Amino acid sequence: MTTDILIIGGGIAGLSAAATLSPHASVTLLETEDALGYHASGRSAAMFLRDYGNDVVRALNYASAEHHAVTDGGMLSARGMMLVARPDQYDDFKTQHAGFDLQEISMEEALSHVPILNRETCAYAAYRADAYDLDADRLLQTFAAEARRAGAKILTKSPVTTITKSDGVWQVTAGGQIHSATTLINASGAWVDENAALAGISPLGFQPYRRSMARIPAPGGHDVRTWPFMISVNDQWYAKPDAGKWIVSPSDEDPVDPHDAWADDMVLAEGLARYEEMVTQPVTRLETSWAGLRTFAPDRALVIGRDTVDPTFFWLGGQGGYGFQTAPAASRLTADLLLGRTPELDAKTVAALDPARFD
Ligand SMILES: Cc1cc2nc3c(=O)[nH]c(=O)nc-3n(C[C@H](O)[C@H](O)[C@H](O)COP(=O)(O)OP(=O)(O)OC[C@H]3O[C@@H](n4cnc5c(N)ncnc54)[C@H](O)[C@@H]3O)c2cc1C
Numbered sequence: 001m002t003t004d005i006l007i008i009g010g011g012i013a014g015l016s017a018a019a020t021l022s023p024h025a026s027v028t029l030l031e032t033e034d035a036l037g038y039h040a041s042g043r044s045a046a047m048f049l050r051d052y053g054n055d056v057v058r059a060l061n062y063a064s065a066e067h068h069a070v071t072d073g074g075m076l077s078a079r080g081m082m083l084v085a086r087p088d089q090y091d092d093f094k095t096q097h098a099g100f101d102l103q104e105i106s107m108e109e110a111l112s113h114v115p116i117l118n119r120e121t122c123a124y125a126a127y128r129a130d131a132y133d134l135d136a137d138r139l140l141q142t143f144a145a146e147a148r149r150a151g152a153k154i155l156t157k158s159p160v161t162t163i164t165k166s167d168g169v170w171q172v173t174a175g176g177q178i179h180s181a182t183t184l185i186n187a188s189g190a191w192v193d194e195n196a197a198l199a200g201i202s203p204l205g206f207q208p209y210r211r212s213m214a215r216i217p218a219p220g221g222h223d224v225r226t227w228p229f230m231i232s233v234n235d236q237w238y239a240k241p242d243a244g245k246w247i248v249s250p251s252d253e254d255p256v257d258p259h260d261a262w263a264d265d266m267v268l269a270e271g272l273a274r275y276e277e278m279v280t281q282p283v284t285r286l287e288t289s290w291a292g293l294r295t296f297a298p299d300r301a302l303v304i305g306r307d308t309v310d311p312t313f314f315w316l317g318g319q320g321g322y323g324f325q326t327a328p329a330a331s332r333l334t335a336d337l338l339l340g341r342t343p344e345l346d347a348k349t350v351a352a353l354d355p356a357r358f359d
Helices: 012-021 055-073 087-099 107-113 136-149 189-198 265-276 323-339 347-353
Strands: 002-008 027-030 076-078 081-085 103-105 124-128 132-134 153-155 160-166 169-174 177-186 207-216 229-232 238-242 245-249 288-296 303-306 313-317
Touching: 002 012, 002 169, 012 027, 012 136, 012 313, 012 323, 027 177, 055 136, 055 323, 055 347, 081 087, 081 107, 087 124, 107 124, 136 153, 136 323, 160 189, 177 189, 177 323, 189 288, 189 313, 207 265, 245 265, 303 323, 303 347, 313 323, 323 347
Parallel strands: 002 027, 002 177, 027 153, 081 229, 177 313
Antiparallel strands: 076 132, 081 124, 103 124, 160 169, 169 177, 207 245, 207 288, 229 238, 238 245, 303 313
């Protein structure tokens, strides 16, 4: 099968790129698993936080906001965000609430948002209303549908096992078929360096980190639907409502090799204990738990651009903890660069995303 562009990876990165490119070029996307979004993209906290990530990530967040707000009736719903801190953490609290652009609020107001805060251990809170739940699954499916409508072939059960190049054409074996294309996009999440090496391209030093989550019953039987996304100072844990339940993450960030991640019991138990210290309701039962891999480049910005040695190899990696919130702008930049258009994003941001920054 011959196409203009082959994409490796059926997560939010690969699917959003397929959607922006397929109106202009023939596109085939190859995904190992039976289902799209099985790995990191099926395990996120589904938040849109404009001021989360470094400046380069924030530029992508800002440039993605309108797409999230309007596409398919809008992908965002109001959630709010609250940072909480112990009495001995005021200095870190001040720095971090400014970083997230939150406003300090009284403990009375904090309790009106989350009535289970423990007044003995929780001394400071800061809040902003404009933090949103992002309908991650619908975003993924919308990009997939757009790509298919424009003629893209999206093939699951198609693990890429060999990648060669002859006469300027990539030859890729996946799921018993050979695919040819002049451009190869590497959007393979935690496997991004492994697949580069398979193609004979030098890896860039991406590192996957495990992050775990637990879903627990609504604390104390409260109606949690209007509670905000709540995060502790120094990233000790975070929690948010999820379909009438409450999810808590230990905010773990353990470096691991690429794999089908699962939650580590000890990491989860320690994180839940840190969370329990700040609330009045103990965790009595876990309904379920899971983990996913957040994959970062060494400087924690995404990597979007042509490889500096072989420009027919395109990097779309390092989505870290921001793959959904940045996807609209990241995929538009991918299309701009591959179709020879002037990027919508400013030149400084484009350079900060370019793989050439690691040369
Ligand atoms: C617990 C957790 C919470 C998060 N919360 C948020 C959040 O609130 N907001 C946000 O924006 N982001 C969040 N993220 C981050 C977000 O989920 C990721 O940045 C995003 O899903 C990464 O998408 P991806 O397409 O790059 O990777 P993936 O979804 O992992 O997709 C890569 C795909 O490539 C495939 N692949 C790999 N190698 C091959 C091969 N050789 N052949 C074929 N296919 C291959 C894999 O099977 C995989 O499906 C969170 C992540 C985690 C783990």
